Amino acid sequence: MNTATHTLDPHAGHAHHPTGLMRWLTTTNHKDIGTMYLTFSLLMFFVGGAMILAVRAELFQPGLQLMKPEFFNQLIGVHALVMIFAALMPAATGFANWMIPLMIGAPDMALPRLNNWGFWLLPPAALLLTMPFILALFGIGDGAVATGWTLYAPLSVQGGIGVDFAIFSIHILGISSIMGSINIIATLLNMRAPGMTLMKMPLFCWGWLVTAVLLIITLPVLAGGVTMLLTDRHFGTHFFDAAGGGDPILFQHLFWFFGHPEVYILLLPVWGLMPHVLSTFTRKPIYGHTAQVYGFIAIGVLGLIVWAHHFMTAGLPVPALLYFMYSTMAISLPLAVLFFCWIATMWRGAMSFETPMLFAVGFIVLFGIAGLTGLVLADVAADAQYHHSYFVVAHFHYALFAGGIMGVMTGVYYWLPKWTGHMYSERLGKLHFWLTVVSFNLTFMPQFFLGLAGMPRRIPDYALQFTEFNAISTVGAFVLGLSQLLFAWNIWRCVKGGDKATDQVWEGTSGLEWELSSPPPYHSWDTQPVIKSST
Amino acid sequence: MNEATLPPPRKHGRLVVRLLLLAVGFFAFGFALVPLYDTFCEAVGFNGKTLRDATQAKDLPPSAVDYSRKLGVQFTSTLMPGLPWEIRPLEPAIELHPGELRTTRFLVRNLSDQTIVGQAVPSVSPTVAARSFQKLDCFCFTQQTLAPGESREMALTFVVDSGISKDISELTLAYAFFPAPPKP
Numbered sequence: 001m002n003t004a005t006h007t008l009d010p011h012a013g014h015a016h017h018p019t020g021l022m023r024w025l026t027t028t029n030h031k032d033i034g035t036m037y038l039t040f041s042l043l044m045f046f047v048g049g050a051m052i053l054a055v056r057a058e059l060f061q062p063g064l065q066l067m068k069p070e071f072f073n074q075l076i077g078v079h080a081l082v083m084i085f086a087a088l089m090p091a092a093t094g095f096a097n098w099m100i101p102l103m104i105g106a107p108d109m110a111l112p113r114l115n116n117w118g119f120w121l122l123p124p125a126a127l128l129l130t131m132p133f134i135l136a137l138f139g140i141g142d143g144a145v146a147t148g149w150t151l152y153a154p155l156s157v158q159g160g161i162g163v164d165f166a167i168f169s170i171h172i173l174g175i176s177s178i179m180g181s182i183n184i185i186a187t188l189l190n191m192r193a194p195g196m197t198l199m200k201m202p203l204f205c206w207g208w209l210v211t212a213v214l215l216i217i218t219l220p221v222l223a224g225g226v227t228m229l230l231t232d233r234h235f236g237t238h239f240f241d242a243a244g245g246g247d248p249i250l251f252q253h254l255f256w257f258f259g260h261p262e263v264y265i266l267l268l269p270v271w272g273l274m275p276h277v278l279s280t281f282t283r284k285p286i287y288g289h290t291a292q293v294y295g296f297i298a299i300g301v302l303g304l305i306v307w308a309h310h311f312m313t314a315g316l317p318v319p320a321l322l323y324f325m326y327s328t329m330a331i332s333l334p335l336a337v338l339f340f341c342w343i344a345t346m347w348r349g350a351m352s353f354e355t356p357m358l359f360a361v362g363f364i365v366l367f368g369i370a371g372l373t374g375l376v377l378a379d380v381a382a383d384a385q386y387h388h389s390y391f392v393v394a395h396f397h398y399a400l401f402a403g404g405i406m407g408v409m410t411g412v413y414y415w416l417p418k419w420t421g422h423m424y425s426e427r428l429g430k431l432h433f434w435l436t437v438v439s440f441n442l443t444f445m446p447q448f449f450l451g452l453a454g455m456p457r458r459i460p461d462y463a464l465q466f467t468e469f470n471a472i473s474t475v476g477a478f479v480l481g482l483s484q485l486l487f488a489w490n491i492w493r494c495v496k497g498g499d500k501a502t503d504q505v506w507e508g509t510s511g512l513e514w515e516l517s518s519p520p521p522y523h524s525w526d527t528q529p530v531i532k533s534s535t
Numbered sequence: 536m537n538e539a540t541l542p543p544p545r546k547h548g549r550l551v552v553r554l555l556l557l558a559v560g561f562f563a564f565g566f567a568l569v570p571l572y573d574t575f576c577e578a579v580g581f582n583g584k585t586l587r588d589a590t591q592a593k594d595l596p597p598s599a600v601d602y603s604r605k606l607g608v609q610f611t612s613t614l615m616p617g618l619p620w621e622i623r624p625l626e627p628a629i630e631l632h633p634g635e636l637r638t639t640r641f642l643v644r645n646l647s648d649q650t651i652v653g654q655a656v657p658s659v660s661p662t663v664a665a666r667s668f669q670k671l672d673c674f675c676f677t678q679q680t681l682a683p684g685e686s687r688e689m690a691l692t693f694v695v696d697s698g699i700s701k702d703i704s705e706l707t708l709a710y711a712f713f714p715a716p717p718k719p
Contacts, residue, residue: 110547111547111551178558181554182551182554182555182558185550185554186547186550186551186554189550190547190550216554216557216558216561217557217561218561219558219561220558220559220560220561220562220564220565221561221562221564221565221568222565223562223565224562224563224564224565224566225565228565228566228569239569241713242615242656242711242713244654247572247573247576250568250569250572253568253572254565254568257565257568315662317662317663318663
């Protein structure tokens with residue numbers, strides 16, 4: 001720690017930390033680090049969004065108008081990597097940093113310095129990922145990774161320097177995520193308030209516990225896979241080179257062994273926070289706490305053994321296809337338990353529809369569409385038609401935008417008054433919700449029909465019959481993108497000032513985090529609260 | 536800060552070490568998948584992977600010729616980018632009895648003015664038949680070097696095991712010829 005922090009300070013014990021830039025560079029405070037994660041996430045959300053708006057602009061009409069196909073290919077892949085690794089995952093980690101210590105009555109995260117490293121690895125990784133774009137402007141290299149985010153061999157073995165940048169970026173992002181996960185597990189297992197048994201732990205913490213375990217299991221496999229890719233590219237190995245006895249399909253196995261659990265890594269924190277929001281705005285206790293905990297665990301375990309449904313058309317033998325089809329469909333059972341609990345929590349509640357509740361209900365409806373279309377894709381016979389089409393694009397955006405991003409927005413609106421001590425503008429928030437939900441459907445609903453009609457993904461041009469749906473989708477995407485500026489504006493206003501939030505913030509809240517002041521003091525829970533046994 | 540109110544410091548060391556070991560273990564698992572996957576594919580014939588050399592296998596059942604059945608076998612071949620060769624099967628399709636020893640030939644010609652090394656990689660479809668396609672001698676066992684303009688007939692000797700599933704009446708052996716990676 002900086003020696004300056006040990007000088008005599010009248011506020012010692014409350015805010016003995018450096019100020020200005022040094023505060024943020026050296027901080028080990030979970031609230032500061034949470035804020036940095038969330039700010040970084042919001043920034044990268046706009047970076048990734050700008051990339052895909054360029055793509056949608058190109059797809060507004062058939063033919064090539066704005067960019068070369070090579071650049072188009074770079075944009076779609078980097079968009080995905082930025083949104084997944086630099087926007088959605090840091091947002092969830094930001095939530096974890098801010099809320100887990102408050103929720104379990106801990107003074108901070110278990111390993112505060114590791115926490116600081118975990119965050120500060122992210123900006124260099126994001127820079128590595130996007131730098132080839134800038135280097136290409138100066139004539140160095142041929143731009144960013146152009147393989148799509150899946151980095152499939154042998155294309156990625158042959159790609160330009162963008163692939164190397166992406167590989168190293170994934171290494172750094174992976175180290176950051178694993179450090180964050182270790183920290184969260186250590187906090188959750190070792191630092192709960194006395195009396196808070198594992199089963200009494202709030203569901204948001206449970207969602208994150210399963211996520212953290214999944215990250216530690218799967219990210220190293222991806223790191224190994226991209227390391228093999230790197231040695232194939234530069235050191236003469238033939239992991240994925242058929243001529244040297246390797247197998248390109250092996251890369252798909254390694255990638256999706258990580259890639260499928262990654263979906264649940266992105267969604268479990270959101271599933272964890274939903275019951276809290278639903279319970280708050282229906283003024284009822286969470287329905288089925290224990291059932292949801294087992295649901296999270298079941299989905300986490302099942303998620304690890306279904307990966308090959310992402311490449312059912314790669315030539316897997318029939319018994320393997322059947323196994324991956326049935327095991328994938330089996331995930332809908334624990335997921336249905338979660339949906340049931342969410343709806344049962346709302347059932348006959350005294351509901352009010354503040355912005356977080358609007359987002360939560362929107363999440364349930366739209367994420368339901370993601371789940372149902374996922375069942376269609378899991379069907380081996382149907383998948384042969386839908387694979388690599390816009391149907392898949394629409395499906396996973398319902399899962400990751402409506403499920404992931406809108407879930408994060410739910411959490412931001414729900415907790416923002418607690419973090420800042422001010423209420424956000426409810427009027428702007430509701431406007432943001434309605435613009436988002438309408439334009440989101442305008443963007444992605446047509447893509448289901450495009451996929452059914454046979455439009456392949458990752459192609460900058462298309463046949464004339466797809467024009468109308470693509471035009472609608474592009475208009476929707478621009479409204480969707482621009483309405484997120486309202487979100488940023490609302491957050492900014494709320495940070496700067498606004499109506500004072502009460503400690504409890506919302507009428508129907510319960511839990512340790514709402515017993516602290518809004519905003520909570522820089523150091524909270526110096527004295528651990530004790531959870532009384534309710535039985 | 537009032538030290539007395541702080542909870543006793545917890546020891547996270549053991550848990551952190553265990554979690555790190557878990558991460559390292561799965562990093563190793565990723566690499567372990569390479570040989571595992573190869574063994575698995577060869578054992579069950581996934582991906583149309585045939586046994587590398589059937590004479591090496593010790594546990595093959597003696598294969599009696601089954602004259603009551605006839606099987607169609609087709610041969611195809613493709614060249615991967617960067618290999619300026621020409622390859623074609625001299626017999627695109629043959630008929631045989633399961634268990635019968637057969638030899639067929641492929642004509643390979645180097646169209647360039649350089650000496651080039653190539654490696655053929657076989658694949659059998661339907662994939663469930665891959666285990667039954669037993670190669671006793673094959674030009675795909677080793678790398679092949681062709682001088683400028685040289686053409687050569689390359690032989691393949693094989694048996695289709697008489698235990699092959701009754702559902703299969705026709706199978707295809709496809710060769711992909713790759714430019715061999717330069718020797719380190």
